[in-house]
Amino acid sequence: MARITAQADKTWMSKAAFYAMLAPALILLMSTTYPFLSGIYTSLTNQKLYIPASKFVGLNNYINLFETPLFWNGLANTLIYAGAALAIQLPLGLAFAILLDVPGRLQSFFRSAVVLPLLVPPVVAGLIWKTMMHPQSGVLNWLLAQIGIEPLSWLTSPSTAMMSIILIDTWLFTPLATIILLAGLQSVSGEVVEAARIDGANAWQVIRYVKLPLLAPYLLLVALFRVSDSLKSLEIIYSTTKGGPLDATRTLHVMAYEEAYRWSSLGRAMTIVFVLWLVCYTISGALLAFWQKQEAKNRGL
Incomplete structure (x- = not known):
């Protein structure tokens, strides 16, 4: 018992x-x-920000959104922004990580300095760069004038506005890619590197054939972080251009923000947010599927 x-x-x-x-x-x-x-559920209603009562409208918000040319322009801007940010920051971050992995007297200083942009809030960074990119009084145009280049309308021209905010994003978030990839380089076993050198590999061959293949998980991590962050970027864009000029930098997140807080339409805002989530989920899933396929290929499955 x-x-x-x-x-x-x-x-x-x-x-x-x-x-x-x-x-x-x-x-x-x-x-x-x-x-x-x-x-x-909110995306299926006509709910307003300051009015509690709402009416179920089904898929009307989605139908109206897809019929709006501004949505497709915003989707294109979102994909261009995310794609360009990743295409620039991944190679730059890898190059800086390789340089910081080389022993030297100033190695600790540069490793500390590289994280400084990450300490600046995106809104503050946007305002600082907006001042630097001012067409008349900005320091960037002054520097261009010193080498004989005509001043640029960085944030005020539709042809250069997207390039300008991608430049700001690159300055702000390339250090994140650098830190992650540097951690990956530091995790490579010294015995593996030493064995490659004994076999006659030079410094470039060690990086190309030993370290880079082992960095694949870290490269995927950087890609996932930067794609997801860039797709929903708002602070840099809204603090510099507010989606202009002429909707040249109006992304889906900017559209959702304005629908909610400018036009008080929570239903339409949540519709855009959900579409943005689907885009982010699809791209992230594609990256993970590609990684799994490569892993299976490497294992010979």
């Missing part, structure tokens, strides 16, 4: 421990799932 009681107590304690550990996971799941589902 005592044995049965002890087993029952042990079973009860095991279940209690299980539910005690499960509870935080369930709370976290509900804290993310409920807002997500609530946002999807």
Whole structure:
């Protein structure tokens, strides 16, 4: 009888421990799932920001959105911005990481200095660069004038505005790619590198054939971080151009922000946000699928 009681107590304690550990996971799941589902429902209504009452309109918000030329312009701008940011920052981050991995007297100084842009909030960075890019009084045009180049309308011309905010984004977030890739380089075993050098590999061959293949997970991590961040970028764009000039930098996130806080249309704003989430989810899923395919290929599966 005592044995049965002890087993029952042990079973009860095991279940209690299980539910005690499960509870935080369930709370976290509900804290993310409920807002997500609530946002999807909001996108199916005509809810306004300052009016509690709303009417269910079904897919009308999505139909109206897809019929709007501004949406397709915003989608194109979003993809261009994210694609260009990744295409520039990944190689730059890798190049800086390789340089910072080389031992030297100033190595610790440059490793500390490279993180400084990350300490600047994106809104502040946008305002600083907006001042530097001013057509008349900006320091960038002054520097161009010193070498005989005509001044540029950095943020005020449709032809250069997108390039300008990508430049700001590159200055601000390339250090993130550098730090992640530098950590990847530092994780490469010294024994592997030494074995390659004994086999006659020079410094470039060590990087090309030893370190870079081992950096693949870190490159994927940088790609996922930067794609997801760039797709929903708002602070830099809104603090510099507010989506202009002539909608040249109006991305989906800017459109969603203006629908919610300028036009007070939460329903339409959540519609744009959900479409943006689908774009981000699709691109991230494609990157992960490509990675898994490459891993299976490398294992010979």
